Amino acid sequence: MTVMELSNLSVTLRRRDVIRDVSLSVGKGEFIGLIGPNGAGKTTLMRAALGLIPFVGNSSLAAMPLAERAMAVAWMPQQREIAWPVTVETLVMLGRTPHVGALASPTDHDRSQVDAAIRWMGLDDMRQRAATRLSGGEQARVLIARALAQDTPFVMADEPVAGLDPAHQISTMQTFARLAEQGKSSLVSLHDLGLAARHCTRLVLMSEGRLIADGCPAHVLTPERLAEVFGISAWYQDTEQGPVCQPLEVIR
Structure with a gap:
């Protein structure tokens, strides 16, 4: 089953080619890390895939009606602005908006989904606190x-671990x-190659708006690609705990 097809x-x-002829398929149960240097086009690719900015080509998500799209994919942008001093529980409940009618009240199922999300992100002791009074890292966890x-069967998140401490980066x-x-799919942009190698089932490497490599971490994070795309040398090793990738030094 495919949850997204580009x-x-x-x-x-602004008259500049930001994404260039990218084709990408996301299947059921994949955890894909979208990696690449600053300016590679990661955020633009995800926003175009969602139909948030104009593009040329085809996106299965952008082709859906808005209501259907909201049931198919959850989107977490990089910008983490929380405008109103609502409680954490109320803010998380906003995620149920596509499932709750305009004049309807949340059902027991809606509340159970909110409770599960709060527990997953370790926010039980914060549920009645105003979200605007939390730290930046805590707000990031609330928005996740x-x-x-x-x-939804698919989640897209733009740098969801940025600003989190190491423990919450790992738990996220x-x-x-x-x-x-559980059979759900995620496309997550990341700058931390170690986290990407350790946790993602598949990596997609971008540079200058193009897809450079797509596959398992060992296939993507080769010394040649890391040198070409990031300008670094790195140590990569498959261990009993999973792959490890540690950038070492700048080589250009």
Whole structure:
């Protein structure tokens, strides 16, 4: 089963080609790390795939009516602005909006989905606190919980672990890995190659708007590609605990 199909997708912004002829398929139960240097086009690719910006080519998600799209994919953008001082529980409940009618009240099922998302992100002791009074890392966890509460077969997240401490970075990646075990799919942009190698089932490497490599971490994170795309040397090793990738030094 395919949850997203991109075909020959290109994006031009301010007369500059930002995405160039990218084709990508996401299957059921995949946890895909979208990696690449700053300016590679990762955020633009995800926004185009969702139909949030104009593009040329085809996106199965962008072709859906808005209501159907909201049931198919949850989106967590990089910008983490929380505008109103609502409680954490209320904010996470907003993830249930596609499932709750305009004039309807949340059902017991809606509440159970919210409770599960709050527990997954370790927010039980914060559920009645104002979300605007939390730290940046705590707010990031709340917004991830909101996306999880949406209970879609596919989640797209733009740098969801940025600003989190190491423990919550790992637990967040483990959350996406557990979703994959349950048959749900995730496409997550990352800068931390170690987290990407350790937790993702598949990596997609981009550079200058193009797809450079697509496959398992060992296939993508080769010394030659790391040198060409990132300008670094790195140590990569498959261990009993999983793959390890540690950048070592800049080589250009």
